[in-house]
Amino acid sequence: MKPPWAATPKSPQHIAIGWGGSSAPVVFLDQIQPVFFAAVTPELLMPLFWLVVVLLALTALGFWFGRRRALASAQGNPRHLHSLPVYYGANVAMSIAIPALLTLMVWLLAQPLLIENRVSGLIPQELIPESTSVGLVMSDVRRLAEGLDEAVLQNVMTQQEARSLDASTSDVRALLGSVGVALGSEVRPEVLEAAQQYRQLSRTGGNAMTLVCLLLAVVGFGLSIRRTHKDFRARNVVERGVLALLILAASLAILTTIGIVLSMLFETVNFFGLHAWTDFFFGSTWAPNFRGDSELSILPLLWGTLYISAIALLVAVPVGLFAAIYLSEYASPAVRSFAKPLLEILAGIPTIVYGLFALLTVGPLLLKLFGQGDNGILGLSWMTGATSVLTAGVVMGIMLIPFVSSLSDDIINAVPQSLRDGSLGLGATPSETIRQVVLPAALPGIVGAILLAASRAIGETMIVVMGAGAIAKFSANPFESMTTITTRVVSQLTGDTDFASPETLVAFALGLSLFVLTLGLNVLALYIVRKYREQYD
């Protein structure tokens, strides 16, 4: 049996950009790596897990020692101490743990990058096949290195054998296949050489990391124990440390943003290196082709995104706004306390539920209404498949109702009662008051709420992935299936992701465009809402 969405016309373009399909499972299993961090290799001084355990044990020991030493310096009488005994312990513990763990974290982040740089320099240019980048060969190198480690772990070969392996004499691919690491092609001597270098560097790096971290911990232990004395202002030092940690946590938000922007920016720059930016921004066709020569333009996707969002807002804004007006101006407290939480349940339902609803309920229902020719209810044949702009738009609209209604409700409630009283006192009916006084006063805020809902609609993924279809085109017909930016991001990045092809990298350019678009809407909306709140504060 065919799934309902398979009924869409099978143009070559559709096949090329369809769902991940059946190739996905193989690839995913393929890419699973047997080891945790690249730093964890056999013959290390200490695996990462034990390093952390040792550091934590040292920290606990430090706490106990610090506390004891402080008490001893005050002849066991805590009242002679500057701070509570706990603070002396905490001071030692923090001196041990914080520098060591921070170094560990930074090291783990930086080491792969450094090794990658060193090793990729080893790969001769002629080894890199046409139209691929050094990244592809590097992933071979990494897999080979991990495979050798795995072989040593499983006692298939000794460390010595692994190191002196010769690609020309032994079948490395079969050997690694026997330990469950599948290699794509035969191993060339240069790649093996690079892999050996990779392992060597990882091992050295890992060992250096262990040594440095332990050294830092011990030095921290020694220095802080030496300072521990009854006159030492332990509390002040500890509190400064805690404050630094708090600041670190708060700046993680900034780091996340920087991470988002940088991760997408790098790959986007790579993408524009491989593909003309004019085609991306000003082209008219979306037709990725994994054999190269793709046309990758954002415009048809943007059109689909905006069209679906517009339909969603067409559903959500009137319903949400009227619901908000009724709840804030007319409803009795009993109705309000009953209807408002119920409406808000709609916002708490996961989007996958809406996606399934669109795919299996709303889509077929609309198809029955507007499609199927004489077999349908209305006898029309406007729709050919269950996935369409309308399907996704309507379901997304339902999802957005509570967004619009609760935000507008808050905003309408913020309009001062004196405005209403004045209008009612002049003889206006409640509805006239609302239309001519309350709504104009609340308008900026409501516009902000609608913009927030719009940004939500543009970034929504699951509903469009399941309900909107996969065909990129410019069309004004709401009964046709169309595709959106988020759908294409999902389909380009699931399945076989090769970070050297423009077909994969385009997803990052799309993601960045999406981020900029939604960010712009959010900033605008938040600005308007904030400005509006100040007006009546």
Added chain:
Amino acid sequence: MTDFSPTPDQPAVAQNSLLTQSKRTIKRNSAEARFKAYGIAAIGIGLVMLLVLVTTIFGRGTGAFQQTFITVNVELLESKLDKNGERNIEDIKRVTTFGYAPLIKSAMQTAVADLGIETSLKSKHMAGLLSKNAVAQLRAYVLANPEKIGETIEFRFLAQSRVDGYLKGRVSRDSIENDKNISPEQLDLVDALVAAGVIEKTFNLDFITGADASDQRPEAAGMGVSMLGSFFMMLVVLALALPIGVAASIYLEEFAPKNWITDVIEVNIANLAAVPSIVYGILGLAVFINYMHLPMSAPLVGGLVLTLMTLPTIIISTRAALKAVPPSIRDAALGVGASKMQSVFHHVLPLAAPGILTGTIIGLAQALGETAPLLLIGMVGFIASNAPSTIGEGLLSPNSAMPAQIYEWAKRADPAFYERAWGGIIVLLIFLVTMNTVAVILRRRFERRW
């Protein structure tokens, strides 16, 4: 003082009596009634949609919790399973599932013959009523109990999905015309077997605790392993997002000086809360998988991505909870000699704890239902078949998550999986409703108004 009586030349004839409404008043009043009706209609639409959604989910999903089973006696023939008769486990293991198929065929044939049912079907098609899982189930049993070879044992096998669908009304005699998996004669046999009590529909615990199955065996697919995947992800989210979120909120609310850096952080957090979730997926793919080489499809990576996604939610609600603690508490603590840090950690934080907990639970519920970022880090597209045995394996070995599993089922071609998808949604919603209820109860019970 003037007498305020109407003058004769200006007759005070009220053109409109208060008792009869003028045209204009009628118009205005009906506009008022209309406007009010629009409001009621809008709320009605919202509530009806909710009702439709809930009834669809339960109407279509409850079937997944029931499954059709066929009970037959299988003779474990020694000549097929252990030719040497030595009960050597290695010998028995050598018999593949193909070797078990004849046993099931003859078992079905005997069962039908014993019940005296007339049918023109061959034994192969009788065995076709059973799930493709049956041979594997039989083999697993024999490998676990080699001493039972030679005996006749009663087994309860899953029926194949068409038979299951027939009993649940999903499959009818009209709908199977072009279906090569089942024939009308087989359905006749099913009817007869149901009458004889051999085929019955019972509660299916395996759907809740079991693992996903390949797309040939929808009847064997379950949620259990992906539930564990979700559990490990939530573990990561809780372990990272709660401490980091609380620490960030404490700094921003209690210590941060009012300057542009703080402003930037605040605006940043407000905007991060509204970044589309798929963008976090791209971040996870680029940073955790492509750069840090963490294993693909691992709940650890999923948890890290969801942590970044839930952090803004937790920070916003924690700040609200801290703000709700009155300044008098801080002043009193400072007044008896506590340091600023002590006043916050010893007094403000415990008082704000219920609010923080509520916000965290709501953030976790949001993360539990999120799908889009998980698609990008590879938590769909394979069959999560084995439950992890240790925490490390649970975090690092590839797994799925509940919403990703539902998506996976919705993607498969066989409509029998749709029932699973709806059933999976019921399980997911039960978790979400429980978490939200706990949050509401916490808030009601512990929230203090000052």
